[in-house]
Amino acid sequence: xxxxxxxxxxxxxxxxxxxxxxxxxxxxxxxxxxxxxxxxxxxxxxxxxxxxxxxxxxxxxxxxxxxxxxxxxxxxxxxxxxxxxxxxxxxxxxxxxxxxxxxxxxxxxxxxxxxxxxxxxxxxxxxxxxxxxxxxxxxxxxxxxxxxxxxxxxxxxxxxxxxxxxxxxxxxxxxxxxxxxxxxxxxxxxxxxxxxxxxxxxxxxxxxxxxxxxxxxxxxxxxxxxxxxxxxxxxxxxxxxxxxxxxxxxxxxxxxxxxxxxxxxxxxxxxxxxxxxxxxxxxxxxxxxxxxxxxxxxxxxxxxxxxxxxxxxxxxxxxxxxxxxxxxxxxxxxxxxxxxxxxxxxxxxxxxxxxxxxxxxxxxxxxxxxxxxxxxxxxxxxxxxxxxxxxxxxxxxxxxxxxxxxxxxxxxxxxxxxxxxxxxxxxxxxxxxxxxxxxxxxxxxxxxxxxxxxxxxxxxxxxxxxxxxxxxxxxxxxxxxxxxxxxxxxxxxxxxxxxxxxxxxxxxxxxxxxxxxxxxxxxxxxxxxxxxxxxxxxxxxxxxxxxxxxxxxxxxxxxxxxxxxxxxxxxxxxxxxxxxxxxxxxxxxxxxxxxxxxxxxxxxxxxxxxxxxxxxxxxxxxxxxxxxxxxxxxxxxxxxxxxxxxxxxxxxxxxxxxxxxxxxxxxxxxxxxxxxxxxxxxxxxxxxxxxxxxxxxxxxxxxxxxxxxxxxxxxxxxxxxxxxxxxxxxxxxxxxxxxxxxxxxxxxxxxxxxxxxxxxxxxxxxxxxxxxxxxxxxxxxxxxxxxxxxxxxxxxxxxxxxxxxxxxxxxx
Amino acid sequence: xxxxxxxxxxxxxxxxxxxxxxxxxxxxxxxxxxxxxxxxxxxxxxxxxxxxxxxxxxxxxxxxxxxxxxxxxxxxxxxxxxxxxxxxxxxxxxxxxxxxxxx
Numbered sequence: 001x002x003x004x005x006x007x008x009x010x011x012x013x014x015x016x017x018x019x020x021x022x023x024x025x026x027x028x029x030x031x032x033x034x035x036x037x038x039x040x041x042x043x044x045x046x047x048x049x050x051x052x053x054x055x056x057x058x059x060x061x062x063x064x065x066x067x068x069x070x071x072x073x074x075x076x077x078x079x080x081x082x083x084x085x086x087x088x089x090x091x092x093x094x095x096x097x098x099x100x101x102x103x104x105x106x107x108x109x110x111x112x113x114x115x116x117x118x119x120x121x122x123x124x125x126x127x128x129x130x131x132x133x134x135x136x137x138x139x140x141x142x143x144x145x146x147x148x149x150x151x152x153x154x155x156x157x158x159x160x161x162x163x164x165x166x167x168x169x170x171x172x173x174x175x176x177x178x179x180x181x182x183x184x185x186x187x188x189x190x191x192x193x194x195x196x197x198x199x200x201x202x203x204x205x206x207x208x209x210x211x212x213x214x215x216x217x218x219x220x221x222x223x224x225x226x227x228x229x230x231x232x233x234x235x236x237x238x239x240x241x242x243x244x245x246x247x248x249x250x251x252x253x254x255x256x257x258x259x260x261x262x263x264x265x266x267x268x269x270x271x272x273x274x275x276x277x278x279x280x281x282x283x284x285x286x287x288x289x290x291x292x293x294x295x296x297x298x299x300x301x302x303x304x305x306x307x308x309x310x311x312x313x314x315x316x317x318x319x320x321x322x323x324x325x326x327x328x329x330x331x332x333x334x335x336x337x338x339x340x341x342x343x344x345x346x347x348x349x350x351x352x353x354x355x356x357x358x359x360x361x362x363x364x365x366x367x368x369x370x371x372x373x374x375x376x377x378x379x380x381x382x383x384x385x386x387x388x389x390x391x392x393x394x395x396x397x398x399x400x401x402x403x404x405x406x407x408x409x410x411x412x413x414x415x416x417x418x419x420x421x422x423x424x425x426x427x428x429x430x431x432x433x434x435x436x437x438x439x440x441x442x443x444x445x446x447x448x449x450x451x452x453x454x455x456x457x458x459x460x461x462x463x464x465x466x467x468x469x470x471x472x473x474x475x476x477x478x479x480x481x482x483x484x485x486x487x488x489x490x491x492x493x494x495x496x497x498x499x500x501x502x503x504x505x506x507x508x509x510x511x512x513x514x515x516x517x518x519x520x521x522x523x524x525x526x527x528x529x530x531x532x533x534x535x536x537x538x539x540x541x542x543x544x545x546x547x548x549x550x551x552x553x554x555x556x557x558x559x560x561x562x563x564x565x566x567x568x569x570x571x572x573x574x575x576x577x578x579x580x581x582x583x584x585x586x587x588x589x590x591x592x593x594x595x596x597x598x599x600x601x602x603x604x605x606x607x608x609x610x611x612x613x614x615x616x617x618x619x620x621x622x623x624x625x626x627x628x629x630x631x632x633x634x635x636x637x638x639x640x641x642x643x644x645x646x647x648x649x650x651x652x653x654x655x656x657x658x659x660x661x662x663x664x665x666x667x668x669x670x671x672x673x674x675x676x677x678x679x680x681x682x683x684x685x686x687x688x689x690x691x692x693x694x695x696x697x698x699x700x701x702x703x704x705x706x707x708x709x710x711x712x713x714x715x716x717x718x719x720x721x722x723x724x725x726x727x728x729x730x731x732x733x734x735x736x737x738x739x740x741x742x743x744x745x746x747x748x749x750x751x752x753x754x755x756x757x758x759x760x761x762x763x764x765x766x767x768x769x770x771x772x773x774x775x776x777x778x779x780x781x782x783x784x785x786x787x788x789x790x791x792x793x794x795x796x797x798x799x800x801x802x803x804x805x806x807x808x809x810x811x812x
Numbered sequence: 813x814x815x816x817x818x819x820x821x822x823x824x825x826x827x828x829x830x831x832x833x834x835x836x837x838x839x840x841x842x843x844x845x846x847x848x849x850x851x852x853x854x855x856x857x858x859x860x861x862x863x864x865x866x867x868x869x870x871x872x873x874x875x876x877x878x879x880x881x882x883x884x885x886x887x888x889x890x891x892x893x894x895x896x897x898x899x900x901x902x903x904x905x906x907x908x909x910x911x912x913x914x915x
């Protein structure tokens with residue numbers, strides 16, 4: 001079978017990324033040719049500034065090596081320009097006369113520097129700042145000459161100016177506008193930036209309009225002439241007054257172009273065989289010049305080229321970070337604001353810090369940060385997600401670190417950490433290793449970093465730190481993992497989309513979900529299968545048959561696997577209360593099955609370590625005889641309800657906290673959850689049961705019960721939020737069941753209540769539960785699902801005597 | 813050990829996408845019932861830190877180690893992705909629903 005021919009004009013970041021995405025979606029479908037006019041493999045154009053500044057070398061910024069093209073069977077025609085697209089014969093003509101036939105064509109010709117239309121713009125020594133050749137020209141000029149003028153005080157111009165200055169040149173920036181980087185900064189931040197660049201020795205002439213470039217008798221530029229008659233000496237002029245989408249080829253081929261090549265939401269041009277992606281594109285009237293949007297486009301395009309065809313590109317919100325070492329600057333979204341917006345501003349002129357947040361309708365729509373950009377990624381995420389910030393408005397300006405923190409809010413610290421600081425405690429990965437991997441191996445996404453370094457690949461609690469490191473290392477180029485990320489590499493659908501589809505379309509098995517949602521792998525992976533199993537279990541209680549092959553071993557074996565392959569066994573002790581008989585039974589099984597350690601857990605029960613898999617059903621049978629059931633200490637499930645002694649014994653106790661804890665545990669045990677779930681009941685505000693760091697905590701007071709949610713201990717402690725105060729135990733149980741069901745139905749698998757509440761917003765959670773009708777419905781759904789969940793898995797398995805716990809054969 | 817085929821299980825003993833263990837003098841061997849319907853046999857030891865592969869989640873012809881999530885190719889015994897390492901594999905044949913290992 002001959003494959004369709006996919007030809008890409010443009011060997012830059014957008015074109016190659018599109019090819020990578022196509023290969024990911026369907027490796028076999030196309031025979032691929034990439035045509036690039038530069039004599040290099042695909043490199044990271046955004047890192048040209050650090051190359052110019054001498055902080056990186058060209059080898060450092062190559063993204064795809066020659067081997068990559070070879071391994072993927074891609075024909076790379078480099079150093080040859082495409083000169084014409086023949087749409088009738090479906091061929092691309094090259095400068096050397098060759099013709100390359102296509103079935104599908106991607107135009108990814110990028111953009112070119114806007115050369116001011118003034119006399120002298122073609123003199124020697126007048127260049128743009130776009131590619132490796134320009135960098136080489138600048139570096140050579142810096143060796144031979146002294147004076148450089150950069151026209152344009154935008155992002156690119158200032159990075160060029162900084163690089164030239166680092167190479168010893170005397171640099172003047174001529175800028176048309178009143179303030180620097182006016183497209184990314186407001187006047188205040190622009191002024192602060194100007195001051196600090198001036199302190200470094202840069203000279204600014206602004207506002208000023210260039211009218212002519214004057215040459216010497218050898219045809220080389222010697223000065224820039226301004227409208228007011230001033231002349232500024234220059235041996236090198238870098239035009240950085242903007243970029244223009246490179247549409248020439250498309251235009252000549254009769255494809256509809258305006259400022260860029262006009263494409264629809266599927267990145268398709270006027271000609272259905274021809275797509276376009278990247279800086280050359282105009283989508284819904286907008287041309288993008290930053291990398292993150294291009295990557296989003298590439299994904300959508302690949303989705304269509306691979307024949308899936310359901311994704312749409314709806315435009316991007318962009319953020320900017322200036323790559324001038326020592327200057328921290330960030331902006332995103334609508335940072336100028338307008339009549340219908342409000343601003344929160346902090347300005348410390350002497351400390352060199354300025355922060356402005358622009359809000360509309362309780363949502364962040366724009367941000368400018370100068371001097372302290374630690375929270376840039378976080379703000380950017382809030383902007384993109386349209387998160388309701390009314391709950392955190394008072395703390396917003398001070399950054400994520402000042403919020404109640406759920407284990408992924410450490411962005412603020414990451415930039416200041418030394419290289420040897422351990423980021424991933426599970427796999428022992430240090431900051432330096434991660435940064436090196438990102439730079440040397442050209443990693444762009446969280447998944448890349450996980451695969452290459454293992455950082456955040458285990459418990460995931462350092463995910464935020466790793467994302468922050470990516471953002472910090474790559475600057476504005478980090479295509480911040482959208483918070484609406486696909487479940488895993490097996491699908492492009494998000495957790496929420498999958499959950500909704502299960503319910504709306506009545507999907508009742510993992511296989512059905514995978515078929516309906518067009519899973520890319522035959523039977524998923526270790527990440528999506530347990531999630532799907534849970535979602536189905538939650539959606540169809542009593543109907544869905546649990547798929548044990550999609551359970552992690554702990555939940556399959558109903559014990560925690562230890563590093564030597566043995567298991568630990570924790571029987572449930574309701575409310576932490578036990579009896580001499582139970583203790584005797586535990587002591588007996590501990591001896592009988594050679595428990596190698598007996599330990600009291602933090603959740604007020606007893607853990608037996610070192611039990612072999614074969615012995616598990618036997619130990620469970622013995623415990624069942626003594627009336628004990630599984631403690632689910634191994635599961636994404638209700639774990640423990642920790643209690644203090646309460647009014648029955650304690651002289652300070654206001655209510656029967658132990659009794660209430662027992663009732664809560666009796667109501668909720670056996671329930672499967674998105675993640676582990678812990679509760680606590682304290683008999684008075686002294687809070688001896690530590691109820692305020694539990695997923696659901698009750699603090700008894702004289703007049704009733706305070707209900708707290710969303711706490712956790714762990715790496716980063718998060719204290720609960722108070723959601724209600726009630727008067728009776730019945731009400732406590734009602735709220736607890738409803739809260740749990742809300743969490744079960746709307747959290748992502750492996751998302752604890754703390755990040756779930758931060759994602760959905762405390763106000764939203766409150767709103768759902770304060771409505772009595774809704775609360776009752778939630779509680780009823782919880783009770784219904786408990787009918788099927790409250791069976792002790794231990795006694796059931798012990799009775800079944802499932803051979804899977806034993807070896808299938810023993811060879812002598 | 814001389815090379816010979818030993819019957820160790822019936823296919824029906826190994827539920828789809830799960831694994832069973834064969835104990836031998838030289839350590840455990842895991843039998844996997846993979847996504848392609850075939851049975852594969854590997855040492856029950858992840859090349860990373862010796863985790864029991866038989867307890868991992870099987871998908872397609874791979875298993876994710878239960879300890880640190882290394883993904884091992886059941887056909888070759890090799891770690892996939894950027895991880896490097898290899899677990900010993902054994903030849904398997906199935907006749908009339910009976911599983912034989914070449915030892």
